[in-house]
Amino acid sequence: MSGFRARVYAAVRAIPSGRVASYGDVAAAVGSPRAARQVGWSLAALSEGGRDPQGRVVPWQRVILTTGRLAFRGDPIRGPLQRAMLEDEGVVFEGDVVPMSRFRWQPQADVLHDLLDDPG
DNA sequence: TCCATGACTCCGC
DNA sequence: CGCGGAGCCATGG
Numbered sequence: 001m002s003g004f005r006a007r008v009y010a011a012v013r014a015i016p017s018g019r020v021a022s023y024g025d026v027a028a029a030v031g032s033p034r035a036a037r038q039v040g041w042s043l044a045a046l047s048e049g050g051r052d053p054q055g056r057v058v059p060w061q062r063v064i065l066t067t068g069r070l071a072f073r074g075d076p077i078r079g080p081l082q083r084a085m086l087e088d089e090g091v092v093f094e095g096d097v098v099p100m101s102r103f104r105w106q107p108q109a110d111v112l113h114d115l116l117d118d119p120g
Numbered sequence: 121t122c123c124a125t126g127a128c129t130c131c132g133c
Numbered sequence: 134c135g136c137g138g139a140g141c142c143a144t145g146g
Contacts, residue, residue: 004143023128027142038143040127045144063127071127078127 004030008042009052011107015062018090019105020098022066029107039063040071061085068097 007030014029015021021029023036032038043060046052050060061082064070072079083093091103 002143027128032142034129034141035143036128037126037141038128041125041143042127044127060127065127066129073127075127082127 004032004035004038005042005045005052007031008039009046009056009058012043012058012060012063013056014107015059015105017059017062018103020062020064020086020091020100020103021105021107022100023063023071024066025104025106026063062089064098066100068100070096 008026011026011029012021023039024033026039027033027035030039040063043058043063046058046060050058052058064082070079070082072082086098087093091098
């Protein structure tokens with residue numbers, strides 16, 4: 001696995017339950033503020049159970065579009081699944097949108113460093 | 121190395 | 134608020 005993906009997974013694991021971050025937020029946290037699309041690609045590479053290559057659970061559902069909408073437009077399976085997972089964590093939707101002003105959380109570089117050093 | 125592919129984002133209209 | 138187009142850049146063939 002490349003360093004980029006490892007950093008993405010670490011940053012996503014730093015997002016607290018009940019909060020969300022945008023793809024761009026995660027990209028900025030890992031040092032590539034214009035690589036939002038690659039963050040999505042990295043999450044797409046997770047195993048079906050949302051595990052990284054080391055078997056750690058990555059809370060992919062907490063990463064959404066900067067508009068507050070979910071990225072799985074037109075996907076009848078993953079879209080509703082992601083919404084259900086977020087609601088279970090306490091995230092409240094307004095229509096199809098998560099009010100970012102209320103639930104957005106931006107990963108911090110120091111936390112990222114700790115996660116990278118800690119295997120577990 | 122070049123080229124296609126994407127769970128994105130910003131800008132106009 | 135929705136759409137189309139362009140920019141962005143990590144991956145894999």
